[in-house]
Amino acid sequence: MSYSDEFLRDVLQRTKVVAVVGVSTNPVKASYFVARYLGLRGIKVIPVNPVHAGKTLFGQTIRASLKEISEPVDMLDIFRRSDAVPEIVDEALSVLPDLQTIWMQIGVEHAAAAAKAEAKGIDVIQNRCPKIEYQRLFGELRMGGFATGVISSKLL
Template sequence: MEDRIKKEILQKTKTIAIVGLSDRPERPSFRVAKYLQEKGYRIIPVNPRVEEVLGEKSFASLNDIPFSVDLVDVFRRSEEVPALLEEAAQKKIPWVWLQLGVTCPEESEQTARQNGVQIIKDCCIMVEHKRLIG
């Protein structure tokens, strides 16, 4: 995806659901969430094993979030992505960001696009934010 589009997404986004967000500070998902929160984004933890992360209530799934979300950042195994893309489509979340190494089958990606969900693949949202916005 072009840098111009990534930058525009990052500038328009206000609320980010982070699937697989850990409450352990040494985990990459925690570091990324903390960075994003410090940059003014509202982060929404999506992890059934934790109650709260960085002062925000955690939800078991995207479907459990009772308000709108602008973007989903995924820190889960690739085999879980197709189901997450379906949830994002149901919730009308326009963007799903797959962290480095997280992939999805082409057919899942096509279905997501047909349902209004665009996917940013194989890059870290924190690294891209630092590079494109600072």
């Protein structure tokens, strides 16, 4: 799967509200720090995880499912195994009428679910991380001491 920088930049710039399915309350887990990062960039994060439902995270009540979200959601960020994606996508398509993007995290892919969402006019990104892409596309990797070019393990 290949996505142009222009496409990824457009998705990140237009996203104002993201529902993060599979978010963790553990600050060392990727789903926690990615969601936190997006929130720090001005994106409203709606956490979704049935294990932690009712708790508060990032100023929001953690929802048990997407069905509990009553406000418009621009993007769905999926932190679940690939085999869980079809059910999540089906639920999203039925209860999130304003959804523009489904983003599957690194290692998460499901061609049939992606095709189903794309047929409904929803942009789908698979096997990528919005935090990494945001940092790469908007120059924040330099802030951490990294160049935004190719990262190499080659010794100089």
